Amino acid sequence: MLRVVERRMVERSQVQSQLSEDLSSPDDIPRLRQLKDTEILKSAWEEWNANKKLVEELTPFLQDPDETMRKLAEEDNIRISESLARILSETFPSLLVPRSSAADLPGALLELKSGVGGIESSLFLATLLRMYERFASLNKWKVNSLSHNTNDGGGIKDVILEVKGEGAYDTLRWESGVHRVQRVPVTESGGRVHTSTVSAIVLPLLDEGDVRKEQLYSMDEVKLEVMRARGAGGQHVNKTESAIRLTHIPTGITVSMQDERSQHQNKRRAFQVLSARLMDQKITREIAERRAARNSLVKSADRSEKIRTYNYAQERVTDHRIGLSIMNLSSVLDGDALLDITNALKQDHAQRVMEEMLAGEGDATDL
Amino acid sequence: MSIASLLGSQPFSDLNFRVRPPVLIPRPETEEWVVKLSQLLSPSKLAVSRPLSLLDLGTGTGCIPILLCHIWAKGGVRAHGIDISSDAVQLANENAVSCGLSPDQFNAVRANFLSPEFLSSLSHHLAPPFDIVTSNPPYISWDEYLRLPASVVRHEDPKALFGGPSGLEFYRAIAWLCSREGFLSPRALVALEIGCNQAAAVQDIMQAAGFATEVWRDAWGKERTIIARRPFV
Ligand SMILES: C[S@@+](CC[C@H](N)C(=O)[O-])C[C@H]1O[C@@H](n2cnc3c(N)ncnc32)[C@H](O)[C@@H]1O
Secondary structure (H helix, E strand, C coil): CHHHHHHHHHHHHHHHHHCCCCCCCCCHHHHHHHHHHCHHHHHHHHHHHHHHHHHHHHHHHHCCCCHHHHHHHHHHHHHHHHHHHHHHHHHHHHHHCCCCHHHHCCEEEEEEEECCCHHHHHHHHHHHHHHHHHHHHHCCCEEEEEEEEECCCCCEEEEEEEEECCCHHHHHHHHCEEEEEEECCCCCCCCCCEEEEEEEEEEEECCHHHHHHHCCCCHHHEEEEECCCCCCCHHHCCCCCCCEEEEECCCCEEEEECCCCCHHHHHHHHHHHHHHHHHHHHHHHHHHHHHHHHCCCCCCCCCCCEEEEEECCCCEEEECCCCEEECCHHHHHCCHHHHHHHHHHHHHHHHHHHHHHHHCCCCCCCC | CCHHHHHCEEEECCEEEECCCCCCCCCHHHHHHHHHHHHHCCHHHHCCCCCEEEEEECCCCCHHHHHHHHHCCCCCEEEEEEECCHHHHHHHHHHHHHCCCCCCCEEEEECCCCCCCHHHHCCHHHCCCEEEEEECCCCECHHHHHCCCHHHHHHCCHHHHECCCCCCHHHHHHHHHHCCCCCEEEEEEEEEECCCCCHHHHHHHHHHCCCEEEEEECCCCCEEEEEEECCCC
């Protein structure tokens, strides 16, 4: 890894020497940007070197015949080694891993579907929905519910949220997978603990302009249906039932949208969800191809994988991917401690990409 | 009570219309055929050098002409709406403003198009001939009116819904108007929303007045719009 950092530093000084004297050349703009981007890495590198030098200066004192001198040197040595280790294991990886392009997306679509466990699963879905709404507001993201189906017996069958804001997709994409709850359902009279599941799918949200650029579908591949009878319709009915269903024929993806109050809006929403699904497929495909080419070790997200357990009796939330347990269930459900989990997941991902980068030629451009 | 009347607004294509009882809330069926009409016709396609002149009979919230003005290029159309209800006239003019139209592009006035004096009462800047006539006239028959859901009857003006004993009275009046000498320009188009099962009867009325007709179905599969033009001679 030090090799990689060193190479970056050489590049940086080259760029610096290319700057024109009075910063008047238009080529200076990207150069300055590059310098700015590597500024933090540079100070980390300088800190690393300063510490290394200190260690070298200390070494002779570790053998010092004077007892107090030796003690002092040992203490210093421990402190400095710790700081070196931290730079190596945390600072460098976090700075070297390329800023993911996912960070630049305008937001995410978060889809929650109830799974095993009937009504209990729907009730838990409502709890998770509240957790994500709080989490979004802590992050200052804007949430908009696109589709929302309640369960007749209570709770929510499925829901699609649009979450807009900086880093929303980059953070939330770790939430894709099966979430499991272990608790005594309110509907259970025998006090028995049930296990139920909710699955989450997080999709990248694109700007309308980007959708056009990406050319994810052409209109004649999409079948559009208007659902639900309106009886006589027209002046006879003033309830707006304007449900829309899209089918993307080549992939078989279907999207139904009925929550908006006009057909036009439902259509827009449905196309938005379709684009997100197609974009997601595209990203997954690209990553898989790239990984195959590199024989990657970085595991791809499997959406049927159980990623997390919420255990009520033990007040515990465990993320199985990184073996992290948080012994404060309510703080996770309030959104606060969820941040700790997503941060840990992000860091874990960065670490893996880093390892990858060291193994390969240092060009990992994983999303 | 419908969501629209609770919220006081109803989306209509990419516009938002203020609604207020007792004025009729724009329906998705109307939204659909108006969008279709806007694609079929456009001032540039009709290739007239002057702005098109459009008349909407029974304009309500003004949704039909306002959406057309919005979709078609600015200045390409001068639209007028008339309505018997002063609530509707006021609301339509408010909607034009909130949708960013100038009074030059759209304005609504009070008039009764069933009255024999209708033609002579039209002021000079609302003068025929018209290139496009649109209408979603009241089309519910007496029998059907008695069976309407409460949310319709309670909040919407019977004058906006009740189309006479047969539900067809307004189409007869429109056919009569449109066949008056000089009311329409030679290549004019008339677009009329109809109730389900009225297609045959309304086509008969328009054909008897000398028009060639065409029927459009709505997205729910119901016959919903009659398009009438003078046959080419
Ligand atoms: C079914 S509503 C249609 C409103 C609007 N064009 C729409 O599509 O939402 C019919 C309208 O015709 C108006 N109207 C009824 N009788 C009329 C008459 N004799 N002269 C003018 N307008 C009339 C009503 O006030 C009502 O606003």
